[in-house]
Amino acid sequence: MNKGEQQYLDLLTKIKDEGWKKPVFFTPEVLAQYEAEGKEAPYIKSVFGHMMRFDLKDGFPLLTTKKVFTRGIIIELLWFLKGDSNIKYLVDNDVHIWDEWAHKRYRKHCIENDIEVPTQKEFIAQLKEEDADSDFVKQWGDLVTIYGRMWRKWPASDGREIDQLQYVIDGLRAKPYRKSYVVSAWNPDFIYHMASEKNKNEVPPFCHTTYQFTVVNDRLNLALFQRSADVFLGVPFNIASYALLLQMVAQCAGLEPGEFVHFFGDAHVYSDHFDQVDEQLSREAKDFPQMKINPDKKEIDDFVFEDFELKGYDPHGTIRAPIANVGGFDAKDFKKK
16 A cells, blocks of 8 residues: 555545535636636635655655646746746746636736736737747736745845745755754735735735755655645645655755655645546555656756656546636725735
8 A cells, every 4th residue: 555645545535524615715707707607616625734744765755546747846846946936937838837827817907907808828828929028928927926936035124035945955954953944935915915015916825834844863854834725636736846845955955855744724625626536536546656866966956857757657547627716805805004
């Protein structure tokens, strides 16, 4: 039995059997899209408080009960590590994880200004076609609120941009046993009604609020607290992404990778994922693969896609599911105090 993956399958089962039904917040524009398509907006079944542990000596925790988009995970993580907030890099690499949120923002702008609304496909095609320094890409490809920016370019009150992740790596190299190697993404100045005017956005508040590195038994461990978790669609990405980040930071710091510990606040499954969950639970987990990283890379900014090689991945087939374009706020409710 793959005990690592079984933890994930047990969480799906727990949500299915014990989860509490509750509504999801969608902006009026998104609700109008559901109505135009003749669909009801999904709800969620939710549990609160859960933990999973993945020891990297047991393999790279990439789920096998469904095929996971590994290239997308690597490209997205490299994007985070750039400190970038514009999806142009993702779009150019045909990774479309964040398309819905950029399009939602532009769609709202078009509706408010009586401009013909392009489809998401048309909008993304324009982002891909135009240069990165075009006004359209700079304005509408920028999500503003994104993990990499907070990890690598946290906006300090004195105008500096703080590189939290590099601080952690430097600290692990010099004093590996300290307990203060924490990276936070939770910045109230970018969250809905708390945000300053220039920072308000439709992207949900940071789901991965904070993570911590610590050395135990001479192995580097990483713990993530995730306040909100789309367990069927998002969490398989999250597990693999942070496990890969652990491997990369361990290599940069000259340490052996240990455990990835995943803490959840609200762990939930969307109602339009229930059938897919049943299909996944009917499958038997296989052994985890191995992720090989170019051993010559010792700095976090030097990694490129070609530095990663996945070996022994033999998953069951893909299970597709719609993504819920959650988050945002009603403009009439936004009050700057």
